[in-house]
Amino acid sequence: MLGTMLENVRNTCPLVHNITNYVTVNDCANILLACGGSPIMADDQAEAAEITSICGGLNINIGTLNSQTIPSMFLAGKQANALHHPVVLDPVGAGASKLRTETAWKLLEEIRFACIRGNISEIKTLASGSGTTKGVDADAADKVTEENLDDVVAFVKEFAGKTGAVIAITGAIDIVADSEKAYCIRNGHPMMSRITGTGCQLSAMTAAFLTANPTQPLEAAAAAVCAMGYAGEIAHARLSELDGNASYRNYIIDAICNMTPEQLEKGAKYEVR
Amino acid sequence: MLGTMLENVRNTCPLVHNITNYVTVNDCANILLACGGSPIMADDQAEAAEITSICGGLNINIGTLNSQTIPSMFLAGKQANALHHPVVLDPVGAGASKLRTETAWKLLEEIRFACIRGNISEIKTLASGSGTTKGVDADAADKVTEENLDDVVAFVKEFAGKTGAVIAITGAIDIVADSEKAYCIRNGHPMMSRITGTGCQLSAMTAAFLTANPTQPLEAAAAAVCAMGYAGEIAHARLSELDGNASYRNYIIDAICNMTPEQLEKGAKYEVR
Amino acid sequence: MLGTMLENVRNTCPLVHNITNYVTVNDCANILLACGGSPIMADDQAEAAEITSICGGLNINIGTLNSQTIPSMFLAGKQANALHHPVVLDPVGAGASKLRTETAWKLLEEIRFACIRGNISEIKTLASGSGTTKGVDADAADKVTEENLDDVVAFVKEFAGKTGAVIAITGAIDIVADSEKAYCIRNGHPMMSRITGTGCQLSAMTAAFLTANPTQPLEAAAAAVCAMGYAGEIAHARLSELDGNASYRNYIIDAICNMTPEQLEKGAKYEVR
Numbered sequence: 001m002l003g004t005m006l007e008n009v010r011n012t013c014p015l016v017h018n019i020t021n022y023v024t025v026n027d028c029a030n031i032l033l034a035c036g037g038s039p040i041m042a043d044d045q046a047e048a049a050e051i052t053s054i055c056g057g058l059n060i061n062i063g064t065l066n067s068q069t070i071p072s073m074f075l076a077g078k079q080a081n082a083l084h085h086p087v088v089l090d091p092v093g094a095g096a097s098k099l100r101t102e103t104a105w106k107l108l109e110e111i112r113f114a115c116i117r118g119n120i121s122e123i124k125t126l127a128s129g130s131g132t133t134k135g136v137d138a139d140a141a142d143k144v145t146e147e148n149l150d151d152v153v154a155f156v157k158e159f160a161g162k163t164g165a166v167i168a169i170t171g172a173i174d175i176v177a178d179s180e181k182a183y184c185i186r187n188g189h190p191m192m193s194r195i196t197g198t199g200c201q202l203s204a205m206t207a208a209f210l211t212a213n214p215t216q217p218l219e220a221a222a223a224a225v226c227a228m229g230y231a232g233e234i235a236h237a238r239l240s241e242l243d244g245n246a247s248y249r250n251y252i253i254d255a256i257c258n259m260t261p262e263q264l265e266k267g268a269k270y271e272v273r
Numbered sequence: 274m275l276g277t278m279l280e281n282v283r284n285t286c287p288l289v290h291n292i293t294n295y296v297t298v299n300d301c302a303n304i305l306l307a308c309g310g311s312p313i314m315a316d317d318q319a320e321a322a323e324i325t326s327i328c329g330g331l332n333i334n335i336g337t338l339n340s341q342t343i344p345s346m347f348l349a350g351k352q353a354n355a356l357h358h359p360v361v362l363d364p365v366g367a368g369a370s371k372l373r374t375e376t377a378w379k380l381l382e383e384i385r386f387a388c389i390r391g392n393i394s395e396i397k398t399l400a401s402g403s404g405t406t407k408g409v410d411a412d413a414a415d416k417v418t419e420e421n422l423d424d425v426v427a428f429v430k431e432f433a434g435k436t437g438a439v440i441a442i443t444g445a446i447d448i449v450a451d452s453e454k455a456y457c458i459r460n461g462h463p464m465m466s467r468i469t470g471t472g473c474q475l476s477a478m479t480a481a482f483l484t485a486n487p488t489q490p491l492e493a494a495a496a497a498v499c500a501m502g503y504a505g506e507i508a509h510a511r512l513s514e515l516d517g518n519a520s521y522r523n524y525i526i527d528a529i530c531n532m533t534p535e536q537l538e539k540g541a542k543y544e545v546r
Numbered sequence: 547m548l549g550t551m552l553e554n555v556r557n558t559c560p561l562v563h564n565i566t567n568y569v570t571v572n573d574c575a576n577i578l579l580a581c582g583g584s585p586i587m588a589d590d591q592a593e594a595a596e597i598t599s600i601c602g603g604l605n606i607n608i609g610t611l612n613s614q615t616i617p618s619m620f621l622a623g624k625q626a627n628a629l630h631h632p633v634v635l636d637p638v639g640a641g642a643s644k645l646r647t648e649t650a651w652k653l654l655e656e657i658r659f660a661c662i663r664g665n666i667s668e669i670k671t672l673a674s675g676s677g678t679t680k681g682v683d684a685d686a687a688d689k690v691t692e693e694n695l696d697d698v699v700a701f702v703k704e705f706a707g708k709t710g711a712v713i714a715i716t717g718a719i720d721i722v723a724d725s726e727k728a729y730c731i732r733n734g735h736p737m738m739s740r741i742t743g744t745g746c747q748l749s750a751m752t753a754a755f756l757t758a759n760p761t762q763p764l765e766a767a768a769a770a771v772c773a774m775g776y777a778g779e780i781a782h783a784r785l786s787e788l789d790g791n792a793s794y795r796n797y798i799i800d801a802i803c804n805m806t807p808e809q810l811e812k813g814a815k816y817e818v819r
Contacts, residue, residue, distance in 0.1 A: 021587070022295040022568040022571060022587075023571050023572055023575055023585075023587050024572060024575075025295060025296050026296055026297060026299060026300070026469065026470070026572060027572070029296055029297075029469035029470070030468065030469050030518055030519055030522065033467045033468065033469060033518055034467070034517055034518050034519070038410060039296075039469060040366065040369070041294070041295075041296050041336070041337055042337065042366075042370065043337065043339065044337075044338065044339040044340055044372060045340075046340065046371075046372045047370040047371070047372040047373065050370045050371060050372075051369060051370055054369060054370075063587070064587055064588065064589065064590075065590065066589065066590040066614065067590055067591075067592065067614070068339065068340070068341070068614070093586065093588075096586070096597060096600060097588065097593035097596045097597050097600075098592075098593070098596060099590065099592045099593040099596075100593065137584060194579045194580070194803065195576065195579065196572065196575035196576050196579060196585065197572070197575070234515075238515055241804075242780075242784055242797070242800060242801075242804065243800050244580055244799060244800030244801065244802070244803025244804050245576055245579055245580050245799065245800070245803045246576055246580070246795070246796035246797070246798075246799035246800050246803070247796050247797075247800050249519070249576065250519035250520050250523065250796065251515070251519070251520075252519075253517060253518060253519035254515060254516055254517030254518070254519050254520050255515075255517065256517070257467070257517025257518045257519070258514075258515065258517050295568040298568060298569050299569055299570060299572060299573070299742065299743070302569055302570075302742035302743070303741065303742050303791055303792055303795065306740045306741065306742060306791055307740070307790055307791050307792070311683060312569075312742060313639065313642070314567070314568075314569050314609070314610055315610065315639075315643065316610065316612065317610075317611065317612035317613055317645065318613075319613065319644075319645045320643035320644070320645040320646065323643045323644060323645075324642060324643050327642060327643075341612065341613070341614070507788075511788055522792070523792035523793050523796065524788070524792070524793075525792075526790060526791060526792035527788060527789050527790030527791070527792050527793050528788075528790065529790070530740065530790025530791045530792070531787075531788065531790050
């Protein structure tokens, strides 16, 4: 079933508008192309809503938000809502500064998100203001473990119910949930945290999956998360002794590029709670 | 003859000022270095004209244009014109938003371009307002084929005559023309469209070729287009089973880095119409 | 001893705030992760100082400075000074425009830097206004050679004394000095100059080394410079016939990722003057 989600991306080539950070934007564009989507980036207020209109989905990432691009996020988000396009939020660093936290909260108030993807600390910050972040990484105290997994799943389902969005928390164990059903995903490799922007790339790709699968946002997001983690495994198996995080970054995007729906179906490691 | 164009880049190391988008800017810088040029990026109004002055050529790319950088494009363009430096325009996404279309038109009115490089839809938008674009990709309806090639060549020559610029339209078949002569180029590989920014990279490289070959803008632009397409072929031949679009991106820049004038001479596939 | 500097980065995972250019920012983030640090980028005035506060070190790079980010550099720099965090300055292109030169001078006046890293022309511009730059590369006339090395070392020590910063000049021979002691480093490979941003990457990495080794800024900076150059050697040895500057870029970051303190200790080639 998750393989079908990827197949639909490949068949429909969804055009995704990204208002995202300048750190990882190139990788976001290349992974969108790798999965079968098509990227466009436009963040000026004079065109943000118009570019959203010609796209099928929108990805808002606050990684290097600024006074010029924040208003564009709202303009694009509202336009996407008006057109019933899925909108993904990546609240990079929410909790790390007042600007990030308050912008993320305000986005949540004014925009209807189909999916919110972040690390556990960012999502906790959005939900309750209680999360802490170490820069753009999750705080160790917030870590999702086998021991606290049921509690976290309950928290995620509740937050999904409150926001109406699919919530995707990624880390050692990924949780993708709506208010009723949670995919607990065990794909991926620890070395992924030594690459900048695997989270940003996943958010961009999730927007493509949601756009191509409009009636199944939960399964679409779960498929994107499994695909990213599985690509991390395939890419890791390919590393030579001399390869490090830069080659690993390329190999992960390569793995998405070559992944077939059948492979994803077989490679996805999840349970439903 | 096209090999000589590359040789002149290698021998003179032209410094190219780029006002370009933040999505593909790193690849633009690396391909400029690969071909033998030297990049500088500066987009603040306080220094745009001054940086243009110390360079040999200018590349204006509207891929993520905004209210801060648009005035810099005009300042830099006018300064380059005053100094008789070649200026390249890459009208990324012209037709996709009013801001892009109108900015591109206004640039055409106020700046004299040595070369305009885009896909067929972007160039049609510039020429007549009739092109349509699917985001930053050409619309299928506009596609250049063997059947409509003569018509497109006639259109391109006319637009070249009207603007005084060499026009380079890239796609499955590339056309590089001034008002009298058109190179129809059949280098390249379809997989290049799965990498973000091959067009942006080509525009940056074209600026280096024009700067190093000031009296032969048509041949210089044709050489840059052949070099990019030929690099796409060399890089594709090198792909392993596990390689995808991320490795392909690196291999194309690598191929430009290693390409000799002799190889380009032999590898270029074109006819003149 | 230099190996210990790297070991301390790996053990403490310093979080480094980068206000840097959008050309090489992704490589800066990945090399910070490769060496064992953690990057965060934030350049809006509304959060610059606050993000600095949660970090251990700050890296200011003026490569694509603009009217929005320059005030953020001052806000972040002053906050870092107040908190006694090490601050690194990379004066990219100082001497190439009035904006760059004057911004760099003003930064020197108002911020206390732990280290300033640039090419010889940029550092000469900072010191005396007499340097010339060819865009973002050093001018040939300024080149450090075996013949003028003692003179340059004397100049660097004097400028280090005047600014209170460790000065790191990189080129064919690197010089890292405070007012009393200079490391003359002969690691590296000429092909590094065909990659965009090896200097930017080194500055980011230097900030991580200084943050992890607060009482030994000179040795920390020398270790970062040796590590970068040695990575350039390791990566060069790995190049296949088809590899060019794009693969080389990846291999250098890979080499940092895999470098052990012991390897750095053995691979560092320096003398003290």
